[in-house]
Amino acid sequence: MDKKMILEVKNLKKHFPIKSSLLRKTVGNVKAVDDISFVVHEQETFSLVGESGCGKSTTGRSILRLLEPTSGEIFYNGENILNYSKSSFRKLRKDLQMIFQDPYSSLNPRMTVEQLLMEPLLTHNLASKAEAKQKVIDIMGKVGLTKEQIQRYPHEFSGGQRQRISIARALITNPKFIILDEAVSALDVSIQAQIINLLIELQEEFKLTYLFISHDLNVVKHVSDRVGVMYLGQMVEMTDTDSLFEKPLHPYTQSLISAIPSDDPTVKKERIILKGDVPDPSNPPSGCPFHLRCPKVKEICRMVKPAYEEVEKNHFVACHLYSKEVLKEEDLTLVN
């Protein structure tokens, strides 16, 4: 079970300042990511799930330093990449790639497929022009495009084919680690299945490690080895995929999983319907971030933020219900 760690994120924080309109003074912070830690092992798929605004994409972007983190450490192969200078980080970027949700906006409409795919090779000085051309043709075959399509522009392709181009573009530098930010969410069901299969095949062939960011729990269940659940910038639960879906511990995870529509009309699922919306991240509630919507809220949840602890082997939860500290009787009375 002791697999090699490829990425370790420690106490990562990303706060966006809110400026006043008059003097541009910082009047507050949106704590988009607030103190999260996790590790990703070599050749596994680690997923981050959560609702919109929970900070999962910010986490992904912070790892590639597309957003400079406020504080924390990110180790890639044992080295803290936040200490790298811009130029040495750029050298590392060929190992770390990202695929985005919307293949319509992430590909330059004025470049042909060939130009799009050659660009990363030439930027990183990985090949001469002639070699690059051959590599482009090879990679197109790998992702299921034909070499006749090489001179076409992105608008001539369908959504699924465009996502194949994005995947080829990320793969062409021979990366080890790929962040997939909602990479299949914009696709139709029948196309989504094709792309998921392709991603799994490529992972095996090129020994890739994926950080898979998604809100779609069905897809996450299919692709992941381990899953982290985020809520309001914090990690609330993290464990391997099977335990998460069979035995979710955190009340938020439980309600998320119960909210997945079932595909059998004869079975009526027991639903945990949450009250209200995700709170405003610039003004998060005191205590546990989830206590305003939690069906199992206790007195203590309003005051004290629960610690993020390993309650079972490889199963981390931030919830007072599983806290190892001995709690007073009155703290645990159910409030309503």
Added chain:
Amino acid sequence: MSNPILEIKDLSIELDDGRQNYNLVRNINLKIEKKQKFGLVGESGSGKSLSSLAIMNLLPDPLKIKEGSILLDGNKDLTKLKKKELLNVRGNEISMIFQEPMTALDPLFTIEHQILEVLRFHSKYDKKQMKELAIEMLTKVGISRPAQVLKGYPHQLSGGMRQRIMIAIALICKPKLLIADEPTTALDVTIQAQILELMNELSEDYETSILMITHDLGVIAETCERVAIMYAGEIVEETDVVTLFKNPNHPYTIGLLNSVRSLGDRTKKLYSIPGNVPNPKEHQGPGCRFASRCPNRMSICMIQDPPVHKIGPNHISKCWLNVEGEVAYG
């Protein structure tokens, strides 16, 4: 038996701008009964949203209804109504909610203005009564502090709240039919569960039929009684929801269900339908529109369009595999 709330007969929609002419929706037939929740499923470009826009007579130029009729209550043909009569139908007898509640609400007007606008058109209440009704409606859709929300603007609300406002606006005149075009696609799962439950409750209370348009089979299984599957502008299969999930007939339906169902089992490869969703230019020729992606393709499929076969009580499918069955239409 009473008349169906909505009956679409042989509806075809085409794009005709003088230079090009494409058929986008072909020979759609469907019936929605009173209090029924009807699901229309399809991938992008299948024509499901176009069909719903045609019901409201909202097709943008150069799209036109080529032929067919859309009967409301068995007597009013929506395709032939005058503009003034249509205004009376929209929002009053049929209303619609959209995928993106932010773009459907006007950012420049208060929530109160936008809710009362419907009542000003369709009711004879005075202002005080209208406001009372608006507050009552907002309470019904689960908005706490309705009086305050009425004074606010759309941007002050979250996505789930905005969709609740849209539902309130749509249902305030107690319409006979609510068309919901991907109402929960832009929302998070926990909010989606809230909104679907709300729609279910309200349609019971108000005896409103629902036409649910979505690409998500899970949403259909949760909410609908009858389902039609659309592919490339045609209805390829229609039946009740249990039969659809237990005993699907059309290869496209089977493929869709398989690709959803094999999710979660990591030991197996995910089932996928090969090829791409065709664009309208590609499927104008003869033959079945699904033939190029179909695993059960026969030679006849490439040359002749299959008729719609009746394969069970209340179950139709447009596929040559059912050639023994009785032809329903087409």
